[in-house]
Amino acid sequence: MSYSKELKVAQLAVQRASILTKKVFHEKAKGTLSKDDKSPVTIGDFGAQALIIAAIKKNFPDDQVVGEEEASSLRDDVKLRDQIWGLVDGTRLSDAEAEKVLGGPIESVEAMLDAIDAGNSAGGAKGRIWALDPIDGTKGFLRGGQYAVCLALMVDGDVKVGVLGCPNLPIDDAAPLDATSGVDQTDAEGKGVLFSAVYGQGATSRPLSVAGLAKGQSIHMKEVKDITQATFCESVEAGHSSHGDQHAIATKLNISKPSVRMDSQAKYGSIARGAGDIYLRLPVSATYQEKIWDHASGDLIVREAGGEVTDSLGKRLDFSIGRTLSANKGVVAAPKAVHSTVLEVVKEVLSKK
Numbered sequence: 204m205s206y207s208k209e210l211k212v213a214q215l216a217v218q219r220a221s222i223l224t225k226k227v228f229h230e231k232a233k234g235t236l237s238k239d240d241k242s243p244v245t246i247g248d249f250g251a252q253a254l255i256i257a258a259i260k261k262n263f264p265d266d267q268v269v270g271e272e273e274a275s276s277l278r279d280d281v282k283l284r285d286q287i288w289g290l291v292d293g294t295r296l297s298d299a300e301a302e303k304v305l306g307g308p309i310e311s312v313e314a315m316l317d318a319i320d321a322g323n324s325a326g327g328a329k330g331r332i333w334a335l336d337p338i339d340g341t342k343g344f345l346r347g348g349q350y351a352v353c354l355a356l357m358v359d360g361d362v363k364v365g366v367l368g369c370p371n372l373p374i375d376d377a378a379p380l381d382a383t384s385g386v387d388q389t390d391a392e393g394k395g396v397l398f399s400a401v402y403g404q405g406a407t408s409r410p411l412s413v414a415g416l417a418k419g420q421s422i423h424m425k426e427v428k429d430i431t432q433a434t435f436c437e438s439v440e441a442g443h444s445s446h447g448d449q450h451a452i453a454t455k456l457n458i459s460k461p462s463v464r465m466d467s468q469a470k471y472g473s474i475a476r477g478a479g480d481i482y483l484r485l486p487v488s489a490t491y492q493e494k495i496w497d498h499a500s501g502d503l504i505v506r507e508a509g510g511e512v513t514d515s516l517g518k519r520l521d522f523s524i525g526r527t528l529s530a531n532k533g534v535v536a537a538p539k540a541v542h543s544t545v546l547e548v549v550k551e552v553l554s555k556k
């Protein structure tokens with residue numbers, strides 16, 4: 204399967220949803236959202252989920268979607284619902300042909316609520332299932348940092364198509380890895396990057412603002428000649444991964460550069476294009492199960508860019524079990540050539556706990 208239609212729909216759906224999340228991000232930054240407005244992230248999350256699921260359902264009506272949100276709270280909150288509808292109804296791709304590919308705008312408020320609710324799949328090992336995180340990196344979105352609009356297609360439990368819209372990363376694949384350098388506080392046109400991958404066909408990046416059907420450019424993980432010079436990235440939130448364990452691993456590898464801390468799957472995109480080298484996410488809690496929508500796109504994009512992604516025990520991430528990665532603990536993503544070296548140290552550090 205070439206998955207060319209799925210890729211096109213996923214890219215354009217993520218681009219259209221990113222227009223909406225950017226609007227909310229900038230209204231928040233400008234302070235134009237009134238105090239009693241619900242959290243901007245709620246508005247952005249629901250709106251982006253509606254736009255993306257509507258496009259999937261118009262193009263692939265039989266596909267299922269695992270989405271983070273459901274609309275029951277919105278059906279009772281007319282003010283919030285209308286606020287989101289205003290944004291959803293007003294968001295179009297500038298390229299009319301591209302908008303047509305998505306099946307056009309959502310027809311009504313009811314259709315918007317139904318689209319949000321269609322993200323209720325339990326996931327699993329059979330059939331075509333999309334994993335959607337409309338705003339990944341909630342904390343980054345709220346603090347004016349990195350966030351990502353994430354969409355992946357799994358077929359029989361394997362990720363086949365992965366797309367990440369990162370509105371606050373620099374377009375330039377060669378830009379240095381810095382969590383804040385690309386942040387689009389001014390809403391100038393042309394900021395942000397769209398990462399994509401199709402299984403067996405490599406990974407690409409292209410500007411998020413180009414709404415047409417342009418091809419992206421190939422991206423690749425950087426070759427790490429000397430692991431002591433590697434740059435590793437990790438979550439900003441210490442509650443999401445263990446900064447202490449990650450620091451101990453870097454120290455054992457003689458990595459002296461400080462980590463780059465960044466919210467969302469922008470970390471996967473960044474290492475895939477060689478802006479960083481290693482992504483470590485070691486569990487803080489023994490019971491937390493990672494969500495498939497937090498990893499599906501990034502896992503494929505990194506592997507297609509020449510990387511290896513496993514959990515902290517060396518197992519591939521298993522997306523076939525349901526809404527969570529219940530068979531995995533943590534994430535270790537690195538270029539193929541050095542992954543086993545990193546993993547050995549991960550195991551050593553974790554075994555001493």
Ligand SMILES: Nc1ncnc2c1ncn2[C@@H]1O[C@H](COP(=O)(O)O)[C@@H](OP(=O)(O)O)[C@H]1O
Pocket residue numbers: 336338339340341342438439440442443444465466467468487488491493494497
């Ligand atoms: N205890 C925990 N351990 C690991 N990940 C967690 C967590 N609690 C929440 N998360 C997930 O971490 C994601 C953000 O990852 P990161 O720290 O890399 O930015 C969140 O996605 P959302 O922001 O979409 O809710 C959330 O799903």
Ligand SMILES: [Mg+2]
Pocket residue numbers: 336338339340496497
């Ligand atoms: Mg998330």
